[in-house]
Amino acid sequence: MALSEQIRERIRAEFPKYPDRRAVTLPALHIVHDELRSVPFAAIEEIAELLEIHPAEIHDTMSFYQFFREEDRPLGRQRVWVCRSISCMLRGGEELLETLSHKWRVAPGGTTADGRVSLEYAECLGACEGAPCILVNDECHTNMTAESTVAIVNDTSS
Amino acid sequence: MPHFEPVLLARVAKESSQSLDGYRADGGYAALDKALGMAPADVTTKVKDSVLRGRGGAGFPAGLKWTFLPKDHPGPIYLCINADESEPGTFNNRILMEEDPHQLIEGIAIACYAIRSSKAYLYLRYEYGRSYRVLDAAIKECYAAGLLGTNIKGSGFDLDIVLHRGAAAYICGEETGLIESLEGKRAWPRIKPPFPAIEGLFRKPTIVNNVETLCCVVHILNRGVEWFKSIGVPPDASNPRDLGSFGPKLYCISGHVNEPGCVELPLGVSTRELIDEHAGGVWKDRQAKAIVPGGISMGFLSADELDTPLDFNGPLKAGCLGLGTAAVVVVDDQTSMVDVLYNCCRFMSHESCGQCTPCREGTAWSTKILERIRSGHGKVEDLDTLLEVAESMGIIPGTTICGLSDGAAWPVKNAIRKFRPEFEEYIRAGRRTMTPAQELMAGAH
Ligand SMILES: Cc1cc2nc3c(=O)[nH]c(=O)nc-3n(C[C@H](O)[C@H](O)[C@H](O)COP(=O)(O)O)c2cc1C
Numbered sequence: 001m002a003l004s005e006q007i008r009e010r011i012r013a014e015f016p017k018y019p020d021r022r023a024v025t026l027p028a029l030h031i032v033h034d035e036l037r038s039v040p041f042a043a044i045e046e047i048a049e050l051l052e053i054h055p056a057e058i059h060d061t062m063s064f065y066q067f068f069r070e071e072d073r074p075l076g077r078q079r080v081w082v083c084r085s086i087s088c089m090l091r092g093g094e095e096l097l098e099t100l101s102h103k104w105r106v107a108p109g110g111t112t113a114d115g116r117v118s119l120e121y122a123e124c125l126g127a128c129e130g131a132p133c134i135l136v137n138d139e140c141h142t143n144m145t146a147e148s149t150v151a152i153v154n155d156t157s158s
Numbered sequence: 159m160p161h162f163e164p165v166l167l168a169r170v171a172k173e174s175s176q177s178l179d180g181y182r183a184d185g186g187y188a189a190l191d192k193a194l195g196m197a198p199a200d201v202t203t204k205v206k207d208s209v210l211r212g213r214g215g216a217g218f219p220a221g222l223k224w225t226f227l228p229k230d231h232p233g234p235i236y237l238c239i240n241a242d243e244s245e246p247g248t249f250n251n252r253i254l255m256e257e258d259p260h261q262l263i264e265g266i267a268i269a270c271y272a273i274r275s276s277k278a279y280l281y282l283r284y285e286y287g288r289s290y291r292v293l294d295a296a297i298k299e300c301y302a303a304g305l306l307g308t309n310i311k312g313s314g315f316d317l318d319i320v321l322h323r324g325a326a327a328y329i330c331g332e333e334t335g336l337i338e339s340l341e342g343k344r345a346w347p348r349i350k351p352p353f354p355a356i357e358g359l360f361r362k363p364t365i366v367n368n369v370e371t372l373c374c375v376v377h378i379l380n381r382g383v384e385w386f387k388s389i390g391v392p393p394d395a396s397n398p399r400d401l402g403s404f405g406p407k408l409y410c411i412s413g414h415v416n417e418p419g420c421v422e423l424p425l426g427v428s429t430r431e432l433i434d435e436h437a438g439g440v441w442k443d444r445q446a447k448a449i450v451p452g453g454i455s456m457g458f459l460s461a462d463e464l465d466t467p468l469d470f471n472g473p474l475k476a477g478c479l480g481l482g483t484a485a486v487v488v489v490d491d492q493t494s495m496v497d498v499l500y501n502c503c504r505f506m507s508h509e510s511c512g513q514c515t516p517c518r519e520g521t522a523w524s525t526k527i528l529e530r531i532r533s534g535h536g537k538v539e540d541l542d543t544l545l546e547v548a549e550s551m552g553i554i555p556g557t558t559i560c561g562l563s564d565g566a567a568w569p570v571k572n573a574i575r576k577f578r579p580e581f582e583e584y585i586r587a588g589r590r591t592m593t594p595a596q597e598l599m600a601g602a603h
């Protein structure tokens with residue numbers, strides 16, 4: 001079984017919120033993705049069984065959002081998103097991404113060899129007043145430099 | 159413009175701004191009491207009379223939209239709160255949710271009472287983790303205090319609010335893309351009609367409203383229609399179809415200014431005043447070259463259009479798509495418009511859902527053409543190709559399902575028409591500004 005009883009319980013707890021179980025697709029994918037750092041095929045099948053829909057329907061939705069990782073490309077322990085959209089670009093966002101890429105020796109989309117950090121580019125994070133900004137997992141940090149980014153990541157992964 | 163005392167942002171940065179007790183101490187939930195004492199249809203009429211126009215980008219009058227619901231509908235009616243806020247430059251919904259969650263919850267409750275809905279889904283972009291935690295705590299406080307759940311304040315009105323997190327896709331902000339996404343599918347916008355008010359979420363009548371729109375509703379109930387209409391710009395007398403631009407508006411200012419931020423002002427402030435008086439002016443003592451008036455989808459104003467008023471009509475008259483999200487991004491005179499336009503096109507290409515060929519191909523090819531120009535291999539004729547592509551995509555030429563495509567075309571049209579000499583000079587000089595990181599990411603949109 002790919003999904004623990006505890007994960008299953010958390011998915012089932014979403015059911016009463018919606019008149020149709022298929023609507024639990026995104027909540028379920030988030031729960032699984034957070035725990036397992038990817039959504040393996042076996043997990044897709046088990047989510048489908050819980051939601052009483054076909055695994056292909058889950059995969060169809062999941063693959064649309066480039067957010068979820070398949071099992072061949074799992075996330076590192078921290079996921080660091082660097083905004084590359086207009087307001088951040090105007091204040092050094094793209095340079096920040098490039099510097100981090102060199103520092104961690106990883107291209108955007110990749111994970112460091114020690115499995116600690118996955119580096120991603122993001123589109124506008126909705127914090128443009130603090131450009132350039134980054135998201136570490138789901139916490140936003142503003143007015144960033146490469147140094148302050150590294151400090152935050154070291155801090156959170158301790 | 160005389161000083162404007164903020165209403166929507168009045169509680170921001172107060173220590174107690176997030177708690178129910180703090181909200182109540184500032185008079186919170188009095189508007190809901192008022193609404194519960196009225197007939198639902200009268201609440202709708204009040205909002206309609208205020209001519210509150212949607213703050214999410216399209217500017218459709220909120221009260222009028224509510225009247226499109228079928229009368230005496232027996233089954234469920236849903237409210238979807240659009241908190242997918244992803245238009246580059248825009249962050250006002252985030253501030254409203256993080257700083258004053260109960261103002262939004264009160265607005266949701268009033269709207270649901272008016273449209274006779276007992277279930278509201280708040281679709282929140284995934285990246286707003288802080289908003290999620292603040293709203294989740296505030297909603298729990300409301301259940302504990304009897305402000306959500308069944309028979310609210312003994313009125314017989316029931317309401318549940320469900321927080322639903324997205325997964326980092328701009329198209330989930332398009333209202334029918336949002337609905338599809340909520341239903342657990344890919345966020346492919348639906349062909350309209352039917353509009354959501356007739357057949358929306360789970361095929362039931364549904365109203366979709368933006369966070370800021372719903373926050374305005376609270377103050378319309380509290381202070382009245384006359385108050386709301388005393389702020390902003392009345393209808394243009396020479397245009398019988400103009401509804402005016404009433405009420406306060408949250409303007410986001412970012413990019414090359416000294417003090418980026420979000421300010422609340424009456425609709426209609428001029429672009430120049432916004433930059434100079436409310437954002438500390440252009441940074442480094444430079445001049446503005448181009449200004450995004452309402453998120454990149456709206457296109458660009460040039461430096462000689464700085465006096466454009468930011469109401470629902472102003473940007474339109476200057477050749478932009480509209481007011482959009484009123485997110486102003488300032489580009490200084492040291493920045494290449496080729497680089498700025500590339501950034502906009504790359505965003506749209508990344509975010510196009512791919513259903514409509516003109517949008518999927520148009521956004522991808524505009525990006526590729528700009529990549530080639532930025533690698534030093536452009537031709538001046540490329541600019542005409544870019545314009546031709548832009549003219550052929552969108553709801554306005556009638557070739558696509560949703561407005562993303564118009565929003566992708568507008569920056570191209572405005573940039574090339576208003577800044578053509580700069581583009582030609584760039585190409586003729588064989589400049590190259592593509593960075594290695596951009597080249598690396600290039601295949602990936
Ligand atoms: C591509 C696209 C993205 C959109 N994104 C948002 C968004 O993030 N938030 C929003 O409120 N409206 C967004 N809209 C507008 C919605 O479709 C809809 O008009 C709005 O949510 C209605 O609410 P309002 O009338 O209160 O503004 C978007 C529209 C398009 C075409």
Ligand code: SF4
Nearest residue numbers: 511513514517558560
């Ligand atoms: S216009 Fe673009 S984003 Fe909108 S439905 Fe068509 S392909 Fe998707």
Ligand code: FES
Nearest residue numbers: 083088125127128
């Ligand atoms: S452009 Fe980076 S947060 Fe908006």
